[in-house]
Structures are given as structure tokens and as C-alpha cells.
Amino acid sequence: MSYELSEILISEEEIKKRVMELGRQISKDYAGKELIIVGVLKGAVIFLSDLVRNIDSSVKVKIDFLAVSSYGASTKTSGIVRIIKDIDTDIKGCEVLIVEDIMDTGLTLSYLSRIMMEREPRGLKICVLLDKPERHQSEVNIDYCGFTIPDEFVVGYGLDYAGLWRNLPSIYVVRPSI
Numbered sequence: 813m814s815y816e817l818s819e820i821l822i823s824e825e826e827i828k829k830r831v832m833e834l835g836r837q838i839s840k841d842y843a844g845k846e847l848i849i850v851g852v853l854k855g856a857v858i859f860l861s862d863l864v865r866n867i868d869s870s871v872k873v874k875i876d877f878l879a880v881s882s883y884g885a886s887t888k889t890s891g892i893v894r895i896i897k898d899i900d901t902d903i904k905g906c907e908v909l910i911v912e913d914i915m916d917t918g919l920t921l922s923y924l925s926r927i928m929m930e931r932e933p934r935g936l937k938i939c940v941l942l943d944k945p946e947r948h949q950s951e952v953n954i955d956y957c958g959f960t961i962p963d964e965f966v967v968g969y970g971l972d973y974a975g976l977w978r979n980l981p982s983i984y985v986v987r988p989s990i
């Protein structure tokens with residue numbers, strides 16, 4: 813089956829405004845503290861790069877990345893979450909914020925929060941740009957959420973279908989082409 817871009821779900825302007833609000837909230841919550849921001853490659857890379865620039869200098873921000881994959885070239889999860897690249901930082905005793913593009917089934921975030929908690933951080937919070945509650949299979953507590961979205965496969969602003977469309981500045985729905 814091939815997929816094509818359909819309508820815009822969230823515009824570039826709406827994303828920009830919401831990312832600014834999230835950055836302000838995180839700045840308030842972590843003022844005076846050191847915070848290790850863990851970005852989940854590849855999907856979170858665009859969101860993370862805008863988000864960190866909206867966190868002010870009251871927070872001592874460090875950035876690290878890990879890479880996971882479970883969707884491959886499909887709109888359905890394989891159900892198997894694999895770490896392809898781990899973080900380099902020792903997070904024991906540190907404040908950590910995982911930054912993700914989307915919580916869909918929640919399998920990725922429940923796996924990652926379990927793995928991160930085993931490393932004994934002082935605190936672990938989760939920030940997602942998008943949450944798709946109708947698809948949750950695993951409940952994970954989200955501390956910062958950009959937008960709640962309906963049960964549609966979306967691309968753009970870092971999110972892909974089969975590796976494509978991450979570069980689009982807005983969030984689009986993709987549908988099977990007829």
C-alpha cells in the first residue's frame with residue numbers, strides 16, 4: 813500500500829506557539845537546576861532542537877540522544893522496541909527529561925521509562941509533542957504534552973512514514989492513496 817499526504821492537522825504557527833509555551837513551563841519547573849534532556853532519535857530531533865531554544869538560561873541544560881525503532885516502513889508498530897543507540901551520559905542522581913515526538917501505543921515510552929528508571933535518576937519526566945490517546949496500549953505518565961491528536965497517522969516536524977516527510981514544517985495526516 814502506498815500513502816500520500818492529506819490535510820494539515822497542526823500548522824507551523826501553532827507548533828511554534830505551543831513549543832514556546834512548553835519551553836517556558838520547563839524553564840520555570842527546572843529553574844536553578846541541571847537538566848539532562850534525552851532526545852529519542854530520529855523522530856524527536858526537530859521538536860527537541862526547537863524546544864531547547866525556548867528553555868532559558870536559568871536551567872543548566874545538557875543534551876543527549878538515544879535511538880529506538882519499532883515502526884520501520886509501516887504505520888503499525890512491530891511491537892518490538894529496539895535501542896539502536898544508547899545515551900553516553902551517566903544519569904544516576906540527575907534530573908532527566910525524555911523528549912519524544914509522539915506517544916502512540918505507548919510501547920516505546922513505557923520501555924524507555926523502565927530502562928531509564930533502572931539507572932536511578934533523581935527525577936524522570938516525559939515531554940511529548942503529540943499524544944494519540946485512542947491508540948494507547950500501555951499507560952505512561954506524560955508530564956508535558958504539546959497536542960492531543962485523533963487516531964490518524966501523521967508526518968512532518970520530525971515524524972516520518974517509511975523515513976519520509978520528517979522535514980515538513982507542519983504536521984500532516986497521511987492516508988492510503990487510491
Ligand SMILES: O=P(O)(O)OC[C@H]1O[C@H](OP(=O)(O)OP(=O)(O)O)[C@H](O)[C@@H]1O
Pocket residue numbers: 852853854855856880881882883884889912913914915916917918919920921972
Ligand atoms: O508509542 P509508540 O507506538 O511506541 O510509537 C511512538 C514511537 O514510534 C516512532 O518511532 P519509530 O520507531 O518510527 O522510529 P523513528 O523515531 O526513527 O521514526 C515515534 O518517533 C516514537 O518514538
Ligand code: HPA
Pocket residue numbers: 883914916964965966967971972973
Ligand atoms: O502517527 C505517527 N506518525 C509517525 N510516526 C509514528 N510513530 C508512531 N505513530 C506515528
Ligand SMILES: [Mg+2]
Pocket residue numbers: 855883884971972973
Ligand atoms: Mg518513525
